[in-house]
Amino acid sequence: xxxxxxxxxxxxxxxxxxxxxxxxxxxxxxxxxxxxxxxxxxxxxxxxxxxxxxxxxxxxxxxxxxxxxxxxxxxxxxxxxxxxxxxxxxxxxxxxxxxxxxxxxxxxxxxxxxxxxxxxxxxxxxxxxxxxxxxxxxxxxxxxxxxxxxxxxxxxxxxxxxxxxxxxxxxxxxxxxxxxxxxxxxxxxxxxxxxxxxxxxxxxxxxxxxxxxxxxxxxxxxxxxxxxxxxxxxxxxxxxxxxxxxxxxxxxxxxxxxxxxxxxxxxxxxxxxxxxxxxxxxx
Amino acid sequence: xxxxxxxxxxxxxxxxxxxxxxxxxxxxxxxxxxxxxxxxxxxxxxxxxxxxxxxxxxxxxxxxxxxxxxxxxxxxxxxxxxxxxxxxxxxxxxxxxxxxxxxxxxxxxxxxxxxxxxxxxxxxxxxxxxxxxxxxxxxxxxxxxxxxxxxxxxxxxxxxxxxxxxxxxxxxxxxxxxxxxxxxxxxxxxxxxxxxxxxxxxxxxxxxxxxxxxxxxxxxxxxxxxxxxxxxxxxxxxxxxxxxxxxxxxxxxxxxxxxxxx
Numbered sequence: 001x002x003x004x005x006x007x008x009x010x011x012x013x014x015x016x017x018x019x020x021x022x023x024x025x026x027x028x029x030x031x032x033x034x035x036x037x038x039x040x041x042x043x044x045x046x047x048x049x050x051x052x053x054x055x056x057x058x059x060x061x062x063x064x065x066x067x068x069x070x071x072x073x074x075x076x077x078x079x080x081x082x083x084x085x086x087x088x089x090x091x092x093x094x095x096x097x098x099x100x101x102x103x104x105x106x107x108x109x110x111x112x113x114x115x116x117x118x119x120x121x122x123x124x125x126x127x128x129x130x131x132x133x134x135x136x137x138x139x140x141x142x143x144x145x146x147x148x149x150x151x152x153x154x155x156x157x158x159x160x161x162x163x164x165x166x167x168x169x170x171x172x173x174x175x176x177x178x179x180x181x182x183x184x185x186x187x188x189x190x191x192x193x194x195x196x197x198x199x200x201x202x203x204x205x206x207x208x209x210x211x212x213x214x215x216x217x218x219x220x221x222x223x224x225x226x227x228x229x230x231x232x233x234x235x236x237x238x239x240x241x242x243x244x245x246x247x248x249x250x251x252x253x254x255x256x257x258x259x260x261x262x263x264x265x266x267x268x269x270x271x272x273x274x275x276x277x278x279x280x281x282x283x
Numbered sequence: 284x285x286x287x288x289x290x291x292x293x294x295x296x297x298x299x300x301x302x303x304x305x306x307x308x309x310x311x312x313x314x315x316x317x318x319x320x321x322x323x324x325x326x327x328x329x330x331x332x333x334x335x336x337x338x339x340x341x342x343x344x345x346x347x348x349x350x351x352x353x354x355x356x357x358x359x360x361x362x363x364x365x366x367x368x369x370x371x372x373x374x375x376x377x378x379x380x381x382x383x384x385x386x387x388x389x390x391x392x393x394x395x396x397x398x399x400x401x402x403x404x405x406x407x408x409x410x411x412x413x414x415x416x417x418x419x420x421x422x423x424x425x426x427x428x429x430x431x432x433x434x435x436x437x438x439x440x441x442x443x444x445x446x447x448x449x450x451x452x453x454x455x456x457x458x459x460x461x462x463x464x465x466x467x468x469x470x471x472x473x474x475x476x477x478x479x480x481x482x483x484x485x486x487x488x489x490x491x492x493x494x495x496x497x498x499x500x501x502x503x504x505x506x507x508x509x510x511x512x513x514x515x516x517x518x519x520x521x522x523x524x525x526x527x528x529x530x531x532x533x534x535x536x537x538x539x540x541x542x543x544x545x
Binding site: 183 | 345375378382385387389392393394401402404405406438440454458
């Protein structure tokens with residue numbers, strides 16, 4: 001039986017609409033569930049006090065600090081390494097044996113489950129380098145985890161820069177490094193930023209790798225060698241060990257808000273930067 | 284030596300010389316045994332159909348061909364009797380002496396001021412007043428100053444196509460080059476923008492050596508002093524513009540100029 005062209009059209013229209021709606025629905029459901037349970041418990045005390053009685057009461061201040069610190073360590077280490085690698089791959093070498101090996105390596109790294117990174121971090125950073133369960137061990141482990149993402153997004157961003165920009169910079173007497181510094185990096189920054197944000201998201205949400213490398217202490221960290229507990233781990237422990245479902249939801253809600261806050265702030269910074277770079281009234 | 288000749292109305296030495304110069308991309312021949320002398324303070328037009336090697340010739344002089352994977356050459360190119368492929372040549376320095384304007388306007392995504400100041404800054408000039416001086420002078424020479432002097436800090440991407448191309452010329456002038464190469468600078472521009480670019484070229488040739496790939500034969504006849512006709516990577520004929528356009532020696536030149544192919 002032949003279906004009219006009009007009918008096919010409207011069927012596909014419906015299917016595509018359902019896809020988009022389902023995606024939205026899943027997101028709304030998750031957010032709604034967590035926020036509905038959690039938000040009423042979010043008080044200033046919850047944010048500004050440290051946990052008491054294993055987290056049954058008190059707040060999550062030390063845990064927020066631990067989460068931010070470990071994420072910062074991961075990003076501060078992974079960004080220069082990742083961006084440097086991407087610049088090397090795109091600007092300093094052509095399709096060569098070395099670049100193929102590096103790409104293959106990062107692709108493999110991207111597919112490794114996080115618990116394996118955790119095991120590596122435990123054996124290498126915690127034990128072999130004697131860093132112990134600490135922010136540093138965890139941050140370094142997270143850095144190796146987010147490195148492939150940062151390399152990949154930075155490379156894509158650099159690839160998207162028109163060849164003419166490079167040609168112009170060289171034609172105006174630029175060296176390769178001047179071209180990278182003045183044209184490539186500034187224009188790739190929005191893409192690099194996206195990679196960093198993805199990395200932040202992965203760091204904040206990670207549990208398995210961090211339990212193995214940073215421990216799960218909820219005490220206030222005093223240095224980079226202090227063990228910590230991140231918000232995701234706190235959530236996991238509270239829920240899994242039946243300590244307090246309410247506090248778990250509150251932590252979850254706080255985590256979602258934190259990620260929203262970081263993303264919004266980063267986008268705002270990026271927007272400001274792009275406008276400043278391109279001069280007033282960017283087209 | 285050559286400096287003492289400048290500006291006295293005396294015959295000048297050849298600014299650029301090509302000797303048996305051939306260029307290849309991989310195994311593909313782009314230029315075949317070119318012998319050519321170009322004098323200073325003239326507009327030399329490189330005429331010929333697409334893919335005849337004109338752009339390759341320009342990019343060989345300032346060695347932008349180095350950026351292209353698989354590009355190689357035989358023979359020599361001299362700039363003031365110095366081999367541009369010589370081991371002692373510093374590429375940034377060479378490219379400052381030989382400025383290039385591309386066929387499509389290529390403003391960097393920066394403000395108008397920063398675009399023109401790009402080259403001088405690379406050279407190490409950072410003093411604001413000095414940069415302002417250079418930028419103003421370059422924009423005036425490119426006949427763009429009056430249109431943009433009120434909005435130097437706005438994005439160069441917002442300029443019209445013709446303005447962008449004159450900005451690219453100003454950007455090259457800010458390098459204080461000796462030679463300016465323009466690769467079809469008026470392709471994609473309207474007649475009015477084209478006229479203003481041609482006007483600036485005729486002013487500029489008083490101080491610079493200009494190599495121009497014109498975007499049509501009429502443009503070459505309007506501005507060129509000397510013309511070389513290229514076909515499939517070969518230099519078929521060269522001579523004074525008037526001679527080439529009225530009494531070409533080679534049949535192929537005549538056919539091209541009279542519009543039989545192109």
